[in-house]
Amino acid sequence: MKNSKEIILKINGRNEKITVPSHRTLLEALRETGHVEVKCGCEKGDCGACAVLVDNVAIDSCLTLAWTSEGKEITTISGLGTPDEPHPLQAAFRDLGAAQCGFCTPGMIIAAQGVINDNPAPTDDEIRMGLSGNLCRCTGYAKILDAVGHAASEMRKNGEPS
Amino acid sequence: MYGEFKLEMPQQLDEALALIAEDPAEVLSGGTNLMIELRARKLRPEQVVSLDALSELRGIEVDGNRITLGARTTISDILRCDDMAEFGPSLLDAANLFAGQMVRNMGTVGGNIACSSPAADLVPPLMSLDAEITLVSSKGTRKVALCDYYLSYKKDVRAPSEMITSVSWKKLAKNSSNSFYKLARRIGDAITVTGVAVTLTMDGDRCTTARIALGAVAPTVFRATNAEKILEGQILTDDLITTAAQQAKAQSSPISDVRASAEYRLHTVGKLTHRLLTQARDKLV
Numbered sequence: 001m002k003n004s005k006e007i008i009l010k011i012n013g014r015n016e017k018i019t020v021p022s023h024r025t026l027l028e029a030l031r032e033t034g035h036v037e038v039k040c041g042c043e044k045g046d047c048g049a050c051a052v053l054v055d056n057v058a059i060d061s062c063l064t065l066a067w068t069s070e071g072k073e074i075t076t077i078s079g080l081g082t083p084d085e086p087h088p089l090q091a092a093f094r095d096l097g098a099a100q101c102g103f104c105t106p107g108m109i110i111a112a113q114g115v116i117n118d119n120p121a122p123t124d125d126e127i128r129m130g131l132s133g134n135l136c137r138c139t140g141y142a143k144i145l146d147a148v149g150h151a152a153s154e155m156r157k158n159g160e161p162s
Numbered sequence: 163m164y165g166e167f168k169l170e171m172p173q174q175l176d177e178a179l180a181l182i183a184e185d186p187a188e189v190l191s192g193g194t195n196l197m198i199e200l201r202a203r204k205l206r207p208e209q210v211v212s213l214d215a216l217s218e219l220r221g222i223e224v225d226g227n228r229i230t231l232g233a234r235t236t237i238s239d240i241l242r243c244d245d246m247a248e249f250g251p252s253l254l255d256a257a258n259l260f261a262g263q264m265v266r267n268m269g270t271v272g273g274n275i276a277c278s279s280p281a282a283d284l285v286p287p288l289m290s291l292d293a294e295i296t297l298v299s300s301k302g303t304r305k306v307a308l309c310d311y312y313l314s315y316k317k318d319v320r321a322p323s324e325m326i327t328s329v330s331w332k333k334l335a336k337n338s339s340n341s342f343y344k345l346a347r348r349i350g351d352a353i354t355v356t357g358v359a360v361t362l363t364m365d366g367d368r369c370t371t372a373r374i375a376l377g378a379v380a381p382t383v384f385r386a387t388n389a390e391k392i393l394e395g396q397i398l399t400d401d402l403i404t405t406a407a408q409q410a411k412a413q414s415s416p417i418s419d420v421r422a423s424a425e426y427r428l429h430t431v432g433k434l435t436h437r438l439l440t441q442a443r444d445k446l447v
């Protein structure tokens with residue numbers, strides 16, 4: 001394809017080479033490189049399913065071009081924790097019933113981490129504001145808010161730098 | 163998903179200006195509007211010029227009496243600025259109710275102004291602060307008052323070879339009150355139905371300056387200058403505020419769409435102007 005080039009994306013701490021055209025979104029590039037933990041929902045910034053951290057700030061990967069993401073630290077949900085060693089947010093979502101079908105969960109947890117990066121002790125309203133760009137069709141949000149509040153307090157207790 | 167285009171990622175402003183001077187291009191800032199228009203094929207540019215690397219365009223600066231936001235300053239940057247409640251209370255009000263976290267982290271002030279949408283939420287606040295924007299091309303620089311920037315629906319005075327580099331305004335005078343109200347279908351992540359920004363400056367019980375900027379009730383954001391004139395130089399009685407609110411309504415020309423009817427927008431623009439003016443007066447007198 002014309003306008004294609006090889007770029008290096010640093011995903012969850014590892015450099016990955018991919019050849020993509022200039023109009024490829026970061027979301028598409030991530031899924032093409034096997035990072036299907038990043039979900040594709042609306043592709044227009046409404047649902048937050050595609051959220052990833054770029055240099056520790058949550059963004060919608062569907063509204064970002066892959067080329068402009070070179071040289072930045074990209075973190076997906078898999079970069080936060082694993083089934084064996086879950087991140088406090090992942091553990092809280094699991095234990096407090098904050099995930100049902102799970103489709104929104106990767107984006108939801110990334111957005112929650114974005115909130116905590118800014119403010120380790122968010123109030124309920126601050127959590128709501130921080131998650132207002134993420135849609136969930138299953139849970140009704142109450143358990144998600146509980147889980148984020150719980151995880152934030154766990155992280156403060158453990159003194160995690162976030 | 164998107165049509166193909168040549169993507170340029172200049173490292174310097176001069177380079178970016180040269181690129182948009184040579185060939186028609188769409189400037190890409192946060193991408194929260196442009197990417198959606200590209201995807202919907204509403205725009206099919208040959209060339210897209212990303213401002214991503216131009217960190218010089220991002221930041222909030224205070225120089226004496228003047229506050230300047232670089233065009234790439236994000237909505238989240240506004241929220242993180244400790245002094246914004248003093249510098250631009252209405253702008254903080256707008257940023258607080260703007261989109262969701264990810265869009266706030268990406269979306270920029272320059273993009274909000276340049277998209278020329280009547281529902282762009284930062285524009286009524288900035289207009290109520292008498293903001294001025296800086297337009298730069300490879301040929302030179304000019305300043306335009308934000309209230310003179312828009313011509314008609316999605317049309318503005320910016321030439322294709324020009325870029326917005328910053329927006330600035332003077333600190334609020336003593337005895338001023340400045341606020342913004344966003345009416346939408348819900349609080350989080352919703353497009354504005356009616357937006358009202360008001361600034362009042364008082365000398366004793368007399369109003370010296372009034373600014374009323376209205377969003378989403380006409381083809382562009384605009385200042386209700388007839389209403390402002392009614393208030394300036396006067397003692398702000400309830401009757402006078404009612405007359406001014408009626409004038410704001412009379413100057414509006416809303417449309418009906420999926421979010422609200424024209425009738426509802428007219429009703430609410432009158433009510434909200436009345437409410438914000440009354441609150442501002444009661445705070446100051």
Ligand SMILES: Cc1cc2nc3c(=O)[nH]c(=O)nc-3n(C[C@H](O)[C@H](O)[C@H](O)COP(=O)(O)OP(=O)(O)OC[C@H]3O[C@@H](n4cnc5c(N)ncnc54)[C@H](O)[C@@H]3O)c2cc1C
Nearest residue numbers: 045189191192193194195196261269270272273274283326
């Ligand atoms: C889910 C969602 C929710 C949203 N909610 C809101 C909301 O609550 N309130 C609101 O007002 N908006 C909202 N928006 C719209 C959008 O996020 C804002 O208008 C934002 O400020 C646009 O900035 P940007 O940097 O992303 O612009 P871009 O998409 O990068 O650019 C928009 C336009 O401006 C031009 N442009 C950008 N920067 C410059 C410059 N420096 N000089 C010249 N031209 C330039 C581009 O060429 C393009 O035509 C929302 C969008 C989404 C997707």
Ligand code: FES
Nearest residue numbers: 041042043048062
């Ligand atoms: S897929 Fe990106 S916000 Fe919905």
Ligand code: FES
Nearest residue numbers: 100101136137138
């Ligand atoms: S758990 Fe199903 S969408 Fe949120």
